[in-house]
Amino acid sequence: MELFDVYPLYDITPVKGKGAFVYDKEGNKYLDLYGGHAVISIGHSHPAYVNSISKQVSELGFYSNSVKNPLQNKLADKLEKLSGIEDYSLFLCNSGAEANENALKVASFHTGKDRVIYFKNAFHGRTSGVVSVTDNEKIKAPFNQNHRATKIAFEDSEALENELKKGDVAAVIFEVIQGVGGLDEASSEFYQKTAELCEKYNSVLIADEVQSGYGRTGDFFAFQKHEIRPDIISVAKGMGNGFPIGGVLIDKAIEAKRGMLGTTFGGNHLACAAGIAVLEVIEKENLLKNAAELFEYVKQKASDIPQIKKIKGRGLMIGLEFDFEIAQLRKELLYKHQIFTGASANKKLLRILPPLNIKKEHFDELFKALKIVLN
Numbered sequence: 251m252e253l254f255d256v257y258p259l260y261d262i263t264p265v266k267g268k269g270a271f272v273y274d275k276e277g278n279k280y281l282d283l284y285g286g287h288a289v290i291s292i293g294h295s296h297p298a299y300v301n302s303i304s305k306q307v308s309e310l311g312f313y314s315n316s317v318k319n320p321l322q323n324k325l326a327d328k329l330e331k332l333s334g335i336e337d338y339s340l341f342l343c344n345s346g347a348e349a350n351e352n353a354l355k356v357a358s359f360h361t362g363k364d365r366v367i368y369f370k371n372a373f374h375g376r377t378s379g380v381v382s383v384t385d386n387e388k389i390k391a392p393f394n395q396n397h398r399a400t401k402i403a404f405e406d407s408e409a410l411e412n413e414l415k416k417g418d419v420a421a422v423i424f425e426v427i428q429g430v431g432g433l434d435e436a437s438s439e440f441y442q443k444t445a446e447l448c449e450k451y452n453s454v455l456i457a458d459e460v461q462s463g464y465g466r467t468g469d470f471f472a473f474q475k476h477e478i479r480p481d482i483i484s485v486a487k488g489m490g491n492g493f494p495i496g497g498v499l500i501d502k503a504i505e506a507k508r509g510m511l512g513t514t515f516g517g518n519h520l521a522c523a524a525g526i527a528v529l530e531v532i533e534k535e536n537l538l539k540n541a542a543e544l545f546e547y548v549k550q551k552a553s554d555i556p557q558i559k560k561i562k563g564r565g566l567m568i569g570l571e572f573d574f575e576i577a578q579l580r581k582e583l584l585y586k587h588q589i590f591t592g593a594s595a596n597k598k599l600l601r602i603l604p605p606l607n608i609k610k611e612h613f614d615e616l617f618k619a620l621k622i623v624l625n
């Protein structure tokens with residue numbers, strides 16, 4: 251049977267990963283500065299992670315959510331402790347789209363409303379509700395068009411209030427730093443005003459931290475810099491370092507009712523073992539600090555390259571904006587210098603999303619390669 255053709259593929263077949271590197275079937279070594287779309291948070295095949303998953307699968311890989319699973323409580327406690335946020339409860343699922351889909355559902359149940367506000371250039375996933383609040387008409391099927399969703403621009407508090415005033419808005423969903431959209435981030439004033447307006451008009455504020463979360467920006471959650479308290483926070487990607495796991499953190503003021511949410515695989519034993527190992531490594535290796543420090547290093551290195559016009563993002567969620575479209579540059583980095591990088595909706599932006607325990611010397615390799623390609 252042929253595979254359903256959904257992505258253009260690089261002619262590379264990785265078969266092994268170690269730390270910040272992957273190896274293809276011919277034994278070539280690649281520096282992974284993209285982490286398979288921000289998924290690899292603690293490095294490929296981290297020994298603590300491998301041990302934790304291996305041990306768990308040899309004991310119990312899965313049982314359903316109809317029995318007690320203390321690993322879920324352990325994960326929730328560790329997440330609360332490391333993130334420093336309090337009075338949320340956790341629903342575990344399997345992916346970023348699913349986390350956002352459940353977040354929208356909770357918001358709609360809670361408010362009894364059905365419209366959602368989203369932002370220009372947003373990406374929240376590909377399933378039915380969340381693709382309708384994603385700013386890309388090409389990936390919406392007619393079936394997805396039936397949701398009531400309204401797009402506005404970052405920093406436009408007036409438009410936001412005009413929509414919220416109508417009284418039918420269940421939620422405002424936003425990425426604190428946009429990933430796929432090209433690393434834009436609104437001001438603290440705008441996020442604070444958005445939170446205030448959501449409260450005033452009884453709408454739920456959902457921070458999509460699927461890409462920016464779990465330490466990537468140097469804060470545990472990217473919204474923490476803006477001193478807001480979202481009602482719901484969605485997480486996935488780096489949460490499992492490659493094991494599919496997602497989560498929805500829900501303010502305790504939003505009451506859980508039986509039947510609101512459910513899942514077969516979400517929060518299974520193996521996923522929890524992966525998630526706990528990730529948090530333990532983030533804590534033990536002080537990875538938030540590493541992310542923040544390396545951003546300063548990257549800024550300094552990038553200032554040596556005149557073709558880089560702007561550095562966007564924070565921590566290890568980085569966008570290098572060039573004065574030309576970067577498709578060819580990315581290909582040369584990959585095929586001539588064996589370095590994985592990413593793209594975004596902004597065709598001039600090179601997206602860097604490496605494992606959080608990457609080191610300066612890895613960035614030195616990138617900048618050395620950039621100098622060769624650009625000269």
Ligand SMILES: Cc1ncc(COP(=O)(O)O)c(C=O)c1O
Pocket residue numbers: 287345346347348350373374375376425429430458459460461462486487
């Ligand atoms: C901010 C954001 N939200 C949601 C998603 C969807 O996550 P998933 O692909 O795990 O469904 C993505 C994926 O790129 C994302 O970047």
